[in-house]
Amino acid sequence: MKIIVKKDYEQVSQAALEIMLDIIKNKPNAALGLATGSTPIRLYELMQEDHLKNHTSYKNIESYNLDEYYGLSDDNPQSYYYFMWHHLFNKLDIDKKNIHVPSGEGNIEDVTKHYNELLQQHPRDIQLLGLGSNGHIGFNEPGTSFQSTTHYIALKQSTIEDNAKLFFNGDISAVPTHAITMGIQEIMDAKKVLLLACGERKAKAVKGLIEGEVTEELPASILQKHQDAIIIVDEAAASLL
């Protein structure tokens, strides 16, 4: 694992932009594994700015998102599909048919089977990740098998509380209790993994991820075993290292 500590959120986002652009420019049909949450928002803004200014092309880029809340349709403003359009895709020249987010609706078996097959057929050149304060990646909560593929999962109460900030008025009762998430095995299958974490609230999970034992109790710790994982954190998130 390569660990990079930057001063603040802005610098973390700038460093992440360089890595993303390096892939997108060198491989115009790259498959990007993308993430939601508040952490990648600035990176996505920078990707939009770069596209408008430098015309970096996304015409043949494919995207595969990590997860989706179960029970929310694509057009629900709180869904991750909507989030991705709002924060990234709406200003890029990406082809809608190349955008993939697991469905938050329909028969769970069908949805997970479909996404597993899709991921198997389309290896990701890079997987972007945020970090849950309990060490989750995607929505793979502590205790999830390292061999997991796309599955349906019950969110921990702490995750529901953390994520309420992205809901209208921080309304915790609006946060779905379940989600569909790419599995840990599928995250590890990406050629490169780029994890971003900022703020003091992530410090404990960052310490476990970098210095702790590799354990399913801290899902992100599996990245210690990835051949090309880059962890970029700000000083606050690195404060316990």
Ligand code: GLP
């Ligand atoms: C959610 C997402 C994760 C994300 C996490 C952290 O749980 N499913 O992919 O990493 O939130 O969110 P934030 O970046 O807002 O701290």
